[in-house]
Amino acid sequence: MSDPLWNLDWDDLKVFLVSVRCQSVSGAAKELKLSHSTVSRRLSRLEHVLGSALFERNRDGLFLTTFGRSVLTRAEEVVAGINNLRSELSGDGPTGGIIRFATMEGIASLYLASRLADFQASYPSVRLELLTTPRQVHISHREADMFLSFFQPHGDDMVSKKVGAFEIGLYASPGYIEQHGLPQTPDDLSKHHYVGYLDQFVELDTVRWLEELVKRPRIVFWSNSMIAQRSAARGGLGIVALPHFALAENESLVRIMPELSARRSIWITVHHDLRNLPRIVALQKYFKELFETDASYLAGEIP
The missing domain is CATH 3.40.190.290 (D-Maltodextrin-Binding Protein; domain 2)
Incomplete structure (x- = not known):
């Protein structure tokens, strides 16, 4: 059986990072210029692929679970690596x-x-x-x-x-x-x-x-x-x-x-x-x- 992580979509990870920063689905949707349902669907898909809930959801917005914090650390390492690669390729330093x-x-x-x-x-x-x-x-x-x-x-x-x-x-x-x-x-x-x-x-x-x-x-x-x-x-x-x-x-x-x-x-x-x-x-x-x-x-x- 194939590892479900192979199904991880980078776009879903970006939606996750923006949602963490905005602390709400509506805020992330506005920043990403996506519909509320699209952001919600991508977060659910990412949780399904990873096998655990990333957020606790209530009226005040989105709050990271313990598992979500762990994923956030790894996701930011991926983003940092990509940004460093872009900087090196573009000469920005x-x-x-x-x-x-x-x-x-x-x-x-x-x-x-x-x-x-x-x-x-x-x-x-x-x-x-x-x-x-x-x-x-x-x-x-x-x-x-x-x-x-x-x-x-x-x-x-x-x-x-x-x-x-x-x-x-x-x-x-x-x-x-x-x-x-x-x-x-x-x-x-x-x-x-x-x-x-x-x-x-x-x-x-x-x-x-x-x-x-x-x-x-x-x-x-x-x-x-x-x-x-x-x-x-x-x-x-x-x-x-x-x-x-x-x-x-x-x-x-x-x-x-x-x-x-x-x-x-x-x-x-x-x-x-x-x-x-x-x-x-x-x-x-x-x-x-x-x-x-x-x-x-x-x-x-x-x-």
Whole structure:
């Protein structure tokens, strides 16, 4: 009797890898430009060929089984081998390939995205995919190749390194200060209005910096977006707590009580199996050097 693995279809393996990244059949179907039923059928066919379930399926999406994690490791080795072969044949070198890195919306949009051109120029064969999210990214589930966070994630399959830090201060618009006055002491802060995060959407305690700087702030505007909070404060709705990097493109906010400050470390986490890939090593090195170069700016010492 022939080995059923001879019936394994490479296209089904690609569908599997994309489904792991998207964590849903519908997401994979959209990325692959296939119908929902086609993706579902190919996953079922792959499970049949391999002889065991790859995913646990529920309303929240697809989650790898223990067997699925094992298959994922082998599938990524196959993909890495193919990418290396393509790089060698095309002359792109060993750093070629895709890196999907995830981080919070604020630092992605207001700081990192505008600073990636130098990396792309140095590594033109690397395709960068930036995923913004308000929650912890599970590297062990392969939601991304790299996670840049304000805390140290923990897990057996992950490698984390602290690569930098930034500080947060209180800001308000000149119009707000003219109408409500400039707070001078901690007691003054209790009399003012604030802009803050929607509590039910805050999954990471590390972004609760307003509450760290002001006890029981009287919030009048809530948003799950740092950019929206900044805009609301600019319009005079209230005082906002912002990382100093968020002020790069906005000079219409005034720092309030500079002695009040919160600090967050920046961590980079990658899956243990990816830690030595040349493109991953290159991007980690680039981020570390970037945060070191911008250390004073991130600390709010440079306007």
